[in-house]
Amino acid sequence: MRVAVVKVYLALLLTLVGGPLLLGQKAMAQAPATAASATPADRLAALEKQAADNATAIATAQTSGDNAWMLVSAALVLMMSGPGLALFYGGLVRKKNVLGTMMQTFAMMAVITVLWAFVTYSLAFGDGNAFIGGFHNMFLHGVGLLPDPKYAATIPLQTFMVYQLMFAIITPALITGAFAERMKFSSMLVFMILWALFIYSPMAHMVWGKGGFLNAALGGRIPCLDFAGGTVVHVTSGVSALVTAIYLGKRLGYPKEPMPPHSVVLSFIGACLLWVGWFGFNAGSALSAGTLATSAFIATHFGAAAAAVGWSAAEWLRQGKASALGAISGAVAGLVAITPAAGFVTPMSALWIGLFAGVFCYFMVVKVKAWFSYDDSLDAFGVHGAGGTLGAILTGFFANSTINPIFGAGKPTGLFEGNWHQVLNQAAGVAIAWTISIVGTLIILFLVDKVMGLRVSVDDERDGLDLSQHGEEGYDWAH
């Protein structure tokens, strides 16, 4: 709505003021009767002033259009964490852990925000070397309302900053699915703070930061295409999730005791909120409200839909039924896989990526997890790690220069356009994300484990996180 208003305003402005400008010669030729007293120099000065005013007005109009979309997008991405992810994960655990699980995501919304203002924004997006930013923007020093043209020329830098913050929040929150139902709240907080500092910040800097090693838009050594965070968000969180699940060990009684989701209804609502929020995540990553945002929006939606179809079909064939949990898990897998590709691929390619992701993640969650018998409780790795890796690689195949000429107009972008090298670049980005996630997470887990212990006690685990960690219960049956 707002964008439409801005467009009408722009069109009016152009016809009223720009029109006569374009026809300047003619208008001047007819003008002498009214402006007989003005010298040509005066008239020229007046026109120049008018042209400058027009340029300012147009820039202001574009800023309000872009800024409107980016603020909405930032809010949408926050909605993905709470309530989206919190409900999605909350429904999948047993009811004695529902609040503990939701609280882990909510804690990220609070703690990571404070940390972002203090230091992590600076480490991720401040000036630095190829691998990490510096400390110049600590406490948001120098992060004002003027745009930084290197990141986004038409929105205030603070909008960019708060938009990126929402990504920094949801990324660690995704990991919580792997260690659900058994990690101490205190240790979880310390782990996540260290993870944001030493894994998320460098990874975000490498892919999106000025001079980052993998940054395709700002002259990185290896230009890895990652539109909205396939490597930065999903590979890092998914792989760290796997490491955490293995390091912490299985839940008490797993896999003998039954641990079915206590409310697929909650998960269903959460997944649908994730789907909608993802429009902010991917289309917002255009950092403007132009055609690229539309392209990413469409790819996102088509990827999610095709993956829901893919997962459900695989499940139907193997188990004879298409479940609600399967359908929503498939949609999330598709959203994950399309994240790096949105903004680079056509709608038809998005359908293919989604379909592959749906089937692949189904296989990872249902078969591979059972083969290796790790307890990735809510399948953070099976969906985000596997889907993110697949999506990042497939981006190298499907990226299309007509959608996004990131290497220059007409230059081939992905393998299907003839740039086979891009698949290697994507693989390099994925390899770096895997390496930093495995090594970094292991070190952080080891340190936190030695200092304060990671797991709750056996009694606390039996009682559930709600009672043992927070002293309350999600559902009160007694009153």
Added chain:
Amino acid sequence: MQKIEAVIQPSKLDSVKDALVEIGVDGMTILEARGHGRQKGHTEVYRGREYSVDLLPKVKLEVVVTDEMLDRAVNAIIGAARTGTIGDGKIFISKIDEAIRIRNDERGEIAL
């Protein structure tokens, strides 16, 4: 005095209740329960993991009636709760020694 405990299908609760009220049973207690007899349960699959659910939701109804009311009450429950398929439930009958109305300390059948 006799106590009738009937475990029935949750969907039959309303018709059983109506049938009992119709023959003049004044009070009853309803409990939401889980259980199984010969019926056993079913299998649920979440992300490829199978769970066998053998305790199914049931409703347990407790009514205490006078001796002469017993047969009519039991027949009313059977008539209203039967579908003829497995899982219709069971009725257990036991003797009650004493009934007391808390409000005014009335005892025996008058307290029912």
